[in-house]
Amino acid sequence: MKKEIPVYDICTLSEFKQEDILISRFAPYLAQHHKLHLAHKHTFYHLVLFTEGAGNHAIDFEQFDVKPYQIYFMIPGQVHSWSFDGPVDGYVINFSVPFFQSFLLKPDYLDQFSFFSGSISDAVINLPEAMQPNTIQLFEQLVQESENSQRLGLDMVRVLMLQVFISIGRLGFEQQAQQVSAYNYTLLKNFQKLIESHYTTLRLPKDYAELLYITPNHLNALCKDVLGIPAGEVIRNRIVLEAKRLLINLQLTIAEIATRLSFDDNSYFTKFFKKHTGLTPEEFRKETLKTNPHENIKLR
Template sequence: MLQGTPVYDICTLSDFRQDDIMVSRFAPYLEHHKNLYAAHRHTFYHVVFFTGGAGTHNIDFEDFEVKPGQIYFMVPGQVHSWSFEGFTDGYIINFSDTFFQSLLLDTAYLERFAFFSGDVSEAVINLPAGAGEKIGNLFEEIIKEWESSPKQTTDLMRVLMLQVFILVNRFKGANPKGPASYNQTLLKNFRKLIEQQYKKLRLPKDYAALLYITPNHLNAVCKDLLGKQAGELIRNRALLEAKRLLTNPELTITEIAMELNFGDNSYFTKFFKKTEGITPEEFRKNILTHNHHD
């Protein structure tokens, strides 16, 4: 399997040998890992809360303005980079996809939070002043636990982190009442299937068959809940992976086209340009130039 950008696991970003979690204040973390300004991706969940600073950060090729009181959430595999202006501080937590499994019976618990869906539009949240103070206090408690070493400190960090997630969810106004509807569950399962099959299956009818519904029903659900056609979701996932792979200058366009099952360069280039308005080569040049200047 081809890799696009540099990929980091928790061990490579920590002076401590603890594979499941890493906690730090943001400024010293940034000072210690200057290589992380350029585009890279992680094998873990990544949460950053800014208490000061300016500039931009980019998640899966979308730019966001850095602001105090802002918190962002990333899932394993997403690509991001930073471009800060002046001194930037806050808190950072990196944790593995198995970190909560020993505490929670529901292994899919994090999927309840839209900001852990991998949808970039849900990932960056600007908190009001009062909320930012509460979240900051919780991060301080997590830092204290991280820097101490009594028994059960990891479990207490888990509990404090869950408080952060639940409170941020409330501040967003995302407090759904009752269980998800049938169509919401259907959409969630469709998105999971896309994540697993987007390199092989490109047609809505293929996914509809796996979901035991008609293609028309699948399209109606996507249109109703997202305002998009089912095919658009499939194409967008393939396009995102193409962008991620294009950030690695050592991969040829042919290798990327083959990895994504496009068959040949011309088909891949046509697909890419139709959506992005530029060729894969032009996109790569823009990204690499951006990284170089940063």
């Protein structure tokens, strides 16, 4: 039987009645869900702060060395796996997409934080030493709130989580302020949001520039200035990433993946993928599954 990568939601990972939030120390969480070291996806936001341990963590096929006081932010749909070297501990928070929407007037409030953009380079943060005590205190308060059913407990959890996001987000805000104006930063984020919605149908920078009411040259210059790559490459990178995510699902044939990504035929998809990765889709699938085997499980 063909294998399909597991897709976990919060209620499959918790005995809690709350389906929108899970907060735990990492060691018992890992012990309870030992299969989570294998490649898998989540339908929710996933936040991990390591306080001790070593090993590696792969997010969307990029490898990172696990270090104490390192924090990982993952958004729904990303593929990740980890391999630890000895005991590991820290904190984990899983929360659903709507968890803050009923609490904040701005439904897209989290979008302003670069670590929730889906960009791997922004998703892994080594906490400065000066921030470590306060961050640990916030996570300890979150654990306590999750264990004690007090009045307005979920609201307190949201407030504490926002403190974590804002304090860590300020690190990125300072760098962004030095690199790009507020207008251009917003413009770039809107471009990336549009790609998320249309990458299977809109492939050219001019299509996105039209939606953003700017010229293709402006969009291209913006991407080169901030990201170091042209707008067309930003679009192509997102298509390649989705192709990789789909390729580790053995339920799908290469032809079916090509169709999902709106390629006219299988051969064109193969040429496109090899041009940008150096491997054919079949070679990528074989190499990835060799290093990241997974169980025949599908959880939604």
